[in-house]
Amino acid sequence: MKDKPKESKSVLRYLISMVAIGMSVFHIYTAAFGTLEATKQREVHLLFVLVLVFLFYPIKGSEKRKWLRVWDFVLIGLSLLSVGFLIVNHKYFMGVRMYYITPLTTIETLISLLLIFLVLEI
Numbered sequence: 001m002k003d004k005p006k007e008s009k010s011v012l013r014y015l016i017s018m019v020a021i022g023m024s025v026f027h028i029y030t031a032a033f034g035t036l037e038a039t040k041q042r043e044v045h046l047l048f049v050l051v052l053v054f055l056f057y058p059i060k061g062s063e064k065r066k067w068l069r070v071w072d073f074v075l076i077g078l079s080l081l082s083v084g085f086l087i088v089n090h091k092y093f094m095g096v097r098m099y100y101i102t103p104l105t106t107i108e109t110l111i112s113l114l115l116i117f118l119v120l121e122i
Helices: 003-033 038-056 068-088 090-096 106-121
Strands: none
Touching (some): 003 038, 038 068, 038 090, 068 090, 068 106
16 A cells, blocks of 8 residues: 555656656757747747746645645646647747737737736746
8 A cells, every 4th residue: 555655655656757858959959059039939839837846846735635736737737738839839929920910819918917927826
């Protein structure tokens, strides 16, 4: 019965290691072979940082409230969703949409508010 918490912690450590190594490889690659556009580089960096922070610093709770760890994975999923939206629509934001002229759509407003919430949650 005591083996299960050790297994879950080792899986979590493995996951944290893989994300951190992926972030390191990404930054080393872009340093060696040229960076992406500044905004795209920031988006990818923000995604790595949000995932790592939510993995490293879980919501605190007693031993009986282990379900709170699920909330961390929900926040990671929301991070993937919001930053993924920015990465997928990067050309639109950088080329087609004119800042302060083109009004924001509802989804853009919701994604913006979600990202503000996620960054403040850190």
